[in-house]
Amino acid sequence: MALSIRLSRGGRKKRPFYSIIVADKRMPRDGRYIEKLGTYNPLLADDNDKRVTLVEERIKYWLSQGAKPSERVALFLGKAGIIDMPAQPNRPKKAAVGEKTRLLLEEKEEKRKAAAEAAKAAEEEAKAAAEAAKAEAEAPAEETEAPVEEAKAPAEAPAEEEKKEEAAE
Numbered sequence: 001m002a003l004s005i006r007l008s009r010g011g012r013k014k015r016p017f018y019s020i021i022v023a024d025k026r027m028p029r030d031g032r033y034i035e036k037l038g039t040y041n042p043l044l045a046d047d048n049d050k051r052v053t054l055v056e057e058r059i060k061y062w063l064s065q066g067a068k069p070s071e072r073v074a075l076f077l078g079k080a081g082i083i084d085m086p087a088q089p090n091r092p093k094k095a096a097v098g099e100k101t102r103l104l105l106e107e108k109e110e111k112r113k114a115a116a117e118a119a120k121a122a123e124e125e126a127k128a129a130a131e132a133a134k135a136e137a138e139a140p141a142e143e144t145e146a147p148v149e150e151a152k153a154p155a156e157a158p159a160e161e162e163k164k165e166e167a168a169e
Contacts, residue, residue, distance in 0.1 A: 002026075003067035005059065005077075007040060008033060017041055020054065020073055022062045037062070040076065052076050 011017035023033035078085035
């Protein structure tokens, strides 16, 4: 029979209270157990003596019988000096964003950059238009009048052709 020393949850909703038990690994978390070896109350302050209570003699007995402590219980036992302090695994990926969220954030960043580029291009166009208008205003009046008249002449020609076509019909 494979034994484990683990936590069994008790307490009401949003008010957890755990019992440290020795049980067969095949039993459910809050199911049948062999012996209660202590308690853990996570709602108490870290420096409170009653946060974790352990029955050291019985824990040593069950460890000698081959019971394996869970990760959390091994930390409690290590802090109490019953066993060597276990290595705490580093879990940096636990708080990392998921694949879909990462893709959405990248897409949002691309849209933001495109909008910034479009705004910059529009600003440059507005500056160029303002400079062109300023250059036209500074040019002598004689030079600006001649191109305007030239521009009107070709525009009038197609209108006259349309009138001739309408009259022919």
